[in-house]
Amino acid sequence: MDRTEQTEQTWTVGDVVVHRVDEIALLPETGAWLLPAATPAVVTEEPWLRPDFAAPDGTLRLASHSFAFETGGLKVVVDTGIGNGKTRANPAWNQLDTGYLQRLTAAGFPPESVDLVVLTHLHTDHVGWNTRTGEDGTWIPTFPNARYVTSRTEWDHWADQADSMDENRRQMFRDSVDPIRDAGLIDLADTGDGPTDIAPGIRLLPTPGHTPGQVAVELHSAGRTAVITGDCVHHPVQLAHPAITSCVDIDPEQAVRTRRELLAALAGTDTLLLGTHFPPPTAGHVTADGEGYRLVPAT
Numbered sequence: 001m002d003r004t005e006q007t008e009q010t011w012t013v014g015d016v017v018v019h020r021v022d023e024i025a026l027l028p029e030t031g032a033w034l035l036p037a038a039t040p041a042v043v044t045e046e047p048w049l050r051p052d053f054a055a056p057d058g059t060l061r062l063a064s065h066s067f068a069f070e071t072g073g074l075k076v077v078v079d080t081g082i083g084n085g086k087t088r089a090n091p092a093w094n095q096l097d098t099g100y101l102q103r104l105t106a107a108g109f110p111p112e113s114v115d116l117v118v119l120t121h122l123h124t125d126h127v128g129w130n131t132r133t134g135e136d137g138t139w140i141p142t143f144p145n146a147r148y149v150t151s152r153t154e155w156d157h158w159a160d161q162a163d164s165m166d167e168n169r170r171q172m173f174r175d176s177v178d179p180i181r182d183a184g185l186i187d188l189a190d191t192g193d194g195p196t197d198i199a200p201g202i203r204l205l206p207t208p209g210h211t212p213g214q215v216a217v218e219l220h221s222a223g224r225t226a227v228i229t230g231d232c233v234h235h236p237v238q239l240a241h242p243a244i245t246s247c248v249d250i251d252p253e254q255a256v257r258t259r260r261e262l263l264a265a266l267a268g269t270d271t272l273l274l275g276t277h278f279p280p281p282t283a284g285h286v287t288a289d290g291e292g293y294r295l296v297p298a299t
Contacts, residue, residue: 006098010106011283011298012223013272013283016071020108020274020282022101023064023081023129025286029094031060031235032222037244038237046240048294052281053236061279064125067228068107071221072200074115077104077143078228079276083143084127086175089168095122101142116142116199119150120230120276122158123248124169127176139179146181149198151206152188154213157203161295179279191215207232207262209255210246228282232259235278239263239286239293263293272298 009020011194031038039122040058043049052257054060067078081100083090088094101111130148141148148252158165158173165173179187191206191213198204204215217228224281231246232255238244242259266273273295274283281297 008103008176008263009280009282011272011274012224012290013069013219013226014224016069016219016221017224018219018226018274019106019109021066021068021077021109023066023098023172024096025195025279026062026064026277028059028061028278029057029116030092034062034233034246034248035060035237035244036247038235038241039297042241042244043237045253046089046237046294049237052297053279053295055169055201060233062277063276063279063282064153065282066104066129067274068104068109068114069219070108071202071219072130074199075109075113075198076118076202077109077114077146078118079116079120079126079230080129080142082125083176085129085133086128087171088124090124096261097105101132106256109149110160111142112145114146116202117143117146117148118198118204118217119148119154120201120213121154121211122173122177122178123211123231124172124229126276129178130176139175141180141185142292144183144185146185148185149187149188149189151191151213151215153202153208154211154215155186155188155207157212189215202242205262207258209251209253209258210238222271226274227280229276231276232262233273233275234280236275236295240289246290267293 043058057134131139132142201216219226284295284297
């Protein structure tokens with residue numbers, strides 16, 4: 001399968017249809033780098049991970065995509081991937097040329113129609129399509145009529161790091177974050193006191209650890225609920241083994257606590273879990289399984 005060719009999936013949450021809008025399937029070596037404790041031996045002990053979430057040999061499958069939905073009269077996009085034409089240190093992310101915007105438009109969300117962009121956190125693979133190249137070669141907001149929302153804690157953390165950022169992260173801020181700030185499109189949500197409603201049916205859940213201000217996104221409609229993970233959970237193997245951490249977690253111990261709390265709250269409920277980096281089938285329900293959990297894919 002070509003890295004940019006996947007099959008669109010949708011899920012119904014009450015009266016809302018959630019679309020997965022694909023950017024790329026991440027390279028097979030990504031999993032071993034990102035989640036080094038998720039070795040093939042660990043993965044193959046969990047038969048339910050294969051063949052969808054892992055290859056037969058235990059190699060993790062991961063993906064980059066957005067979720068898009070319409071609720072309360074607002075068209076919403078959650079996380080914006082890596083982006084096209086951007087200079088990145090990771091060769092697999094450098095100067096991408098994908099059909100993401102065409103897929104977003106085909107799903108019913110042309111960029112000019114989007115009202116709200118929720119950024120779970122400010123990492124390279126979650127903010128890239130915040131901007132696109134304008135006619136004069138500068139970076140301009142992809143969603144010019146939207147408000148871009150992230151948590152104030154997240155924003156302040158990176159603002160405090162501005163003088164000590166490495167050049168690769170500075171470049172990401174220059175091309176994907178600063179232009180939307182300069183256009184006056186950023187809104188900061190105060191999530192320090194707990195879950196925060198930002199629009200009818202949309203709530204931000206603080207999920208710190210991967211970054212200090214990361215959030216998950218909770219969607220409510222007609223008595224049904226879904227949660228978009230952000231990077232609180234990178235891959236379903238972390239349901240089986242919540243103590244597996246990411247090599248880029250800023251506070252790994254806090255990330256584990258956060259993940260355990262979220263999974264415990266979801267286990268046995270009808271809340272749909274939508275994984276920001278989960279490959280197809282991408283969404284399901286959390287159920288207890290031994291000392292951990294597993295994901296039962298949504299049908």
